[in-house]
Amino acid sequence: MATHDASGQTHDVVIIGSGAAGLTAALALAETRRVLVLAKGSLTGGSTAWAQGGIAAVLDAGDTFDNHVRDTMVAGAGLNDPDTVEFVISRAPQSIDRLTELGVPFNRESGDLHLTREGGHSHRRIVHVDDATGWAVQEALLRAAEANPNITLLPGRTCIDFITDRHREQFSAAGRVWGVYALDEESGRVERHVARATILATGGAGRVYQFSTAPRGATGDGIAMAWRAGARVSNMEMMQFHPTCLYNLDVKNFLITEAVRGEGGHLLHPETGRRFMVDYDPERMELAPRDVVARAIDDQIKRFGLDYVHLDISHQPADFVKGHFPTIHDKLMTLGIDMTAQPIPVVPAQHYTCGGVVVDLDARTDIPGLWAAGECTESGLHGANRLASNSLLECFVFGEAAARDILGRWDSLEAPPAILPWDESRVADSDEEVVIKQNWTEIRRFMWNYVGIVRTTKRLERAASRIDLLMREVDEYYGAFRVTTDLIELRNLLQSAQLIVTSALRRKESRGLHYTLDYPELADEAKDTVLVP
Numbered sequence: 001m002a003t004h005d006a007s008g009q010t011h012d013v014v015i016i017g018s019g020a021a022g023l024t025a026a027l028a029l030a031e032t033r034r035v036l037v038l039a040k041g042s043l044t045g046g047s048t049a050w051a052q053g054g055i056a057a058v059l060d061a062g063d064t065f066d067n068h069v070r071d072t073m074v075a076g077a078g079l080n081d082p083d084t085v086e087f088v089i090s091r092a093p094q095s096i097d098r099l100t101e102l103g104v105p106f107n108r109e110s111g112d113l114h115l116t117r118e119g120g121h122s123h124r125r126i127v128h129v130d131d132a133t134g135w136a137v138q139e140a141l142l143r144a145a146e147a148n149p150n151i152t153l154l155p156g157r158t159c160i161d162f163i164t165d166r167h168r169e170q171f172s173a174a175g176r177v178w179g180v181y182a183l184d185e186e187s188g189r190v191e192r193h194v195a196r197a198t199i200l201a202t203g204g205a206g207r208v209y210q211f212s213t214a215p216r217g218a219t220g221d222g223i224a225m226a227w228r229a230g231a232r233v234s235n236m237e238m239m240q241f242h243p244t245c246l247y248n249l250d251v252k253n254f255l256i257t258e259a260v261r262g263e264g265g266h267l268l269h270p271e272t273g274r275r276f277m278v279d280y281d282p283e284r285m286e287l288a289p290r291d292v293v294a295r296a297i298d299d300q301i302k303r304f305g306l307d308y309v310h311l312d313i314s315h316q317p318a319d320f321v322k323g324h325f326p327t328i329h330d331k332l333m334t335l336g337i338d339m340t341a342q343p344i345p346v347v348p349a350q351h352y353t354c355g356g357v358v359v360d361l362d363a364r365t366d367i368p369g370l371w372a373a374g375e376c377t378e379s380g381l382h383g384a385n386r387l388a389s390n391s392l393l394e395c396f397v398f399g400e401a402a403a404r405d406i407l408g409r410w411d412s413l414e415a416p417p418a419i420l421p422w423d424e425s426r427v428a429d430s431d432e433e434v435v436i437k438q439n440w441t442e443i444r445r446f447m448w449n450y451v452g453i454v455r456t457t458k459r460l461e462r463a464a465s466r467i468d469l470l471m472r473e474v475d476e477y478y479g480a481f482r483v484t485t486d487l488i489e490l491r492n493l494l495q496s497a498q499l500i501v502t503s504a505l506r507r508k509e510s511r512g513l514h515y516t517l518d519y520p521e522l523a524d525e526a527k528d529t530v531l532v533p
């Protein structure tokens with residue numbers, strides 16, 4: 001029976017993360033297995049609830065899977081794995097059907113799904129719920145999970161590290177994951193959640209940057225945990241910057257969806273009103289892939305000493321703008337910006353972690369007993385730059401794949417052994433919380449300044465030496481004090497920063513999201529940056 005006390009009783013499957021990937025896997029498993037879903041903070045605290053634009057799927061008679069595959073590979077600068085791309089894209093229509101069955105109220109026009117357009121897509125193929133698709137998806141998945149007696153949802157748990165063979169009462173050197181140690185955020189106690197199978201679905205590491213559209217909890221926890229447990233991590237240098245985050249001194253991370261450009265929005269120099277994309281990508285203009293548009297804005301800002309550029313859709317009828325973007329319109333009105341009549345000030349900000357834990361088409365990681373899905377993984381879908389709205393899709397397809405694989409091999413999965421409790425015998429309560437705050441701020445600032453949209457080897461090396469210093473400090477602190485969510489996140493943020501910088505230093509070319517002035521050319525061969533623990 002599923003339990004959630006601190007004594008370490010066994011569940012069938014433990015899933016870490018209650019976003020699109022975690023809940024999709026939970027619902028598929030719960031037909032026959034009992035599942036525990038753990039989440040840091042609230043059950044809606046991940047990026048899924050924040051997604052705006054929508055979900056990419058070939059649903060129009062004039063579109064084809066081949067078109068979607070080609071657009072994904074062009075955006076990904078050839079670093080994508082063609083088998084993964086085909087695997088995901090061919091399953092998109094089924095994913096949309098399942099979400100519709102769960103009650104996601106996708107926008108329709110004369111009965112058919114309304115398809116919007118985003119950068120890098122050669123056709124209209126973005127299924128959406130106004131400009132707040134993620135919230136509708138999160139709500140529908142959560143509603144279904146809450147109604148399922150085989151699913152236990154446990155928010156307020158910050159997972160710390162996997163339980164592995166090191167933590168068996170009888171030590172074994174063989175590497176296998178048997179669940180996870182998690183901090184109960186309210187009581188401060190560390191629980192053991194032991195399982196035959198564990199699925200990692202913890203989202204990205206966006207908060208490693210000072211400016212990011214991602215929620216506060218996107219601190220790379222799962223990627224760092226998997227790395228510490230011995231899983232390979234790949235392409236971490238491929239950090240995606242969204243071109244259009246609202247520039248506002250009070251509201252720091254509000255995204256202005258790419259669909260605004262898809263529905264005709266122009267990017268303008270704020271003083272001259274010039275449509276500057278003509279100088280960077282005259283054919284695709286504002287609908288070039290994100291890396292191209294983000295670099296163009298970064299160049300304008302640096303070249304002309306600007307604080308922001310303008311995104312303008314006020315030439316479209318006011319009803320059209322309000323009808324397509326009600327959430328953004330209302331939010332901007334509270335800030336005194338009427339997007340039907342005036343341009344929106346925007347800047348690029350970190351948005352998506354393309355790299356992550358290496359998984360195969362069954363969502364299996366390198367470590368027996370551990371599967372992973374969603375933004376914490378590198379499945380081969382995105383390559384060097386994710387195509388807009390391919391990310392939620394990846395969560396649905398790989399969440400299902402993980403569940404299918406676990407169910408298929410259930411009888412061969414061993415029952416977990418007896419597991420040692422969390423060892424707190426040598427730690428005390430922290431008396432220097434200021435160290436955590438100081439280090440968080442420092443990491444996020446140097447990552448933004450040294451490991452941002454345009455990189456150089458010298459800046460990357462500067463970041464690497466700061467990371468080495470901070471790692472010694474944080475390791476010392478971690479060994480001495482009782483864990484808190486802030487400390488766990490700081491340790492993971494730092495580990496993620498190290499993986500990003502190490503990967504960026506290894507790539508001796510500019511490809512997709514990794515652009516360095518020291519190696520501006522594309523190498524002949526597209527190769528993943530695979531880090532082995």
Ligand code: FAD
Pocket residue numbers: 016017018019020021022038039040041042043044045046047048049050051052053054055056133134157158159160201202203204213214215217221222255351352373374375376388389390391392393395
């Ligand atoms: P998340 O939804 O981020 O969920 C992560 C889960 O893991 C959360 O429940 C969190 O609490 C939990 N967790 C994390 N660490 C721990 C820990 N240590 N212990 C316990 N639990 C933990 N993609 C699209 O395809 N279309 C879009 O329109 C789109 N718009 C976006 C808009 C914004 C503003 C942002 C930030 C992203 C957008 N994306 C979009 C990307 C997409 O939303 C994410 O990639 C996707 O939702 C990730 O889902 P996930 O299930 O992998 O992780």
Ligand code: SIN
Pocket residue numbers: 051052053054256257258259387388389390391
């Ligand atoms: C957006 O709406 O611009 C975000 C879409 C995405 O990240 O895929």
